[in-house]
Amino acid sequence: xxxxxxxxxxxxxxxxxxxxxxxxxxxxxxxxxxxxxxxxxxxxxxxxxxxxxxxxxxxxxxxxxxxxxxxxxxxxxxxxxxxxxxxxxxxxxxxxxxxxxxxxxxxxxxxxxx
Numbered sequence: 001x002x003x004x005x006x007x008x009x010x011x012x013x014x015x016x017x018x019x020x021x022x023x024x025x026x027x028x029x030x031x032x033x034x035x036x037x038x039x040x041x042x043x044x045x046x047x048x049x050x051x052x053x054x055x056x057x058x059x060x061x062x063x064x065x066x067x068x069x070x071x072x073x074x075x076x077x078x079x080x081x082x083x084x085x086x087x088x089x090x091x092x093x094x095x096x097x098x099x100x101x102x103x104x105x106x107x108x109x110x111x112x113x114x
Contacts, residue, residue, distance in 0.1 A: 006045060006050070007038070010053060011039070013059075017057070018083065021036060021039065024056055024057070026056075028052040028055060028056025028057075029052055050064070
């Protein structure tokens with residue numbers, strides 16, 4: 001059985017989001033020095049650390065270990081939307097969701113969404 005490259009997957013997810021390791025450390029609540037040691041010294045993160053990393057990325061462990069490239073199935077507009085989403089704080093995300101729901105509701109009722 002082929003061994004899964006955890007460090008490579010973390011690097012791939014950071015690159016897909018245009019995140020630095022420092023940003024991931026902040027998002028996951030893991031000290032940057034700890035994250036850097038994990039990635040550069042080929043230490044495999046513990047399960048609790050990996051769960052924090054996944055939380056930082058906003059993905060599940062299953063998505064982390066998924067062999068499918070979720071990003072490859074997204075359109076350019078969807079990827080742009082997700083990059084914008086990643087830049088929002090929790091309040092911004094709540095407002096964005098409410099706005100999108102309002103647009104959907106108007107569209108379903110036959111009203112011009114704008």
